[in-house]
Amino acid sequence: MTAEHTAEPVAPGSGQDAAIDNLAALESEAIHIFREVAGEFDRPVILFSGGKDSTVLLHLAIKAFWPAPVPFPLLHVDTGHNFDEVIEFRDRVVEKYGLRLVVAKVQDWIDDGRLTERPDGTRNPLQTTPLLDTIGEHGFDAVFGGGRRDEERARAKERIFSLRNAFGQWEPRRQRAELWNLYNGRHRPGEHVRVFPLSNWTEFDVWNYIAREKVELPSIYFAHQRDVYLRDGMWLTEGPWGGPRDGEDVHTRTVRYRTVGDGSCTGAVESTATTIEEVIAEVQASRLTERGATRADDRMSEAAMEDRKREGYF
Incomplete structure (x- = not known):
């Protein structure tokens, strides 16, 4: 992806070498995770909203399988309350890379009575039902997300492979240990695994990677x-x-x-x-x-x- 906003190259020995090595290690880990999922699961999908984290996630997926195309679709749970610039960017990226985008519109669930509009007007809490319904409808067994552990204390508890039960719920006691980059994707029929390749990244890492890779953003x-x-x-x-x-x-x-x-x-x-x-x-x-x-x-x-x-x- 080409960015309109680009960073100057870093000179060797400039004091930022350690940061560059850290980005290389984070990138390598994320690409390894993508390839592990591709080999272990039948129907993965990438959550893609057009935000910076999901855009970096897609950039890593493209690198993981290049020159072949990304072997699974994208999914966006659209609240209907998105910023115009972000939706335009989302659609442009999908067209540029020839990707398949599945859109679950919260408005559809409101219109047919499966959801009720909140008094405060916010729709973020309404995304769960469309997400779970769409995962079930398409039979997705691995769902990539751009969540990072530094974002929020609840997310700090996540494993990279986060098992969800048949109701899509997170059960802390059922999460598996992840030692030596070994990931356990076993799940029962009806269950699925959420996968977080950016778990070990920080917001600072994400922006430095955007600069290094010249990733385009809204x-x-x-x-x-x-x-x-x-x-x-x-x-x-x-x-x-x-x-x-x-x-x-x-x-x-x-x-x-x-x-x-x-x-x-x-x-x-x-x-x-x-x-x-x-x-x-x-x-x-x-x-x-x-x-x-x-x-x-x-x-x-x-x-x-x-x-x-x-x-x-x-």
Whole structure:
């Protein structure tokens, strides 16, 4: 993938050699995981939203099987509340690489009564049912996700191969030890395994890898002007999900997004970073993960992510 925002090459002996070696090791581990799954499972699928982590995940899958095509499809659980720039990017990448994309639209589940719209308008918690229904419908037995252990404390508990029961639920006591890069993908009929090749990566690693590999990203990851309003310490933007509420004034700010998701609960951060190097400097200085800083759905309770994982969410 070619990036509009590129980084300067690092000179040998510059002090960043260790970081480069770390990226090489992380890349090697992820490619090994992709190939293990391809050899062990019948119907894998990659979750792909167009966000930075799933884009890096797809980039690694392309490298793992090149020059052959990626041997399994992509799946996007579309809340209907996505940012236009991200959906345009998703579709462009799928077309560029000749990939097959399966889209599970939350709106379809609402329309036929399988789901009910939440009073607060956010649809992130509604993704679980469409995800599990689509996994079952297509018989996917391994589902790649871009989750990282540094994102959130519930995700820090994940194995790289995360077994899910016949109801799609995560059961901590059934998770297997992973020693010496040996992964156990055994599962019963109806069960499946979630696979996280980026488990050992950090947000800092992801951005350094994007710089090294010149990975293209949606434009909203870089500073731009946007009309936003302040809610619970986060800058949210107007969209089909509603808002602002009474008393929430709209301001034009120079912002960027550290993560992308349902627009009703994904906040922007004020930033002037227009290049990958500037983004990396911001990430290095931050003391909050991107989810902790910009995802309202993770603030619903102390165990919000843990609860969703047990229900079948990533």
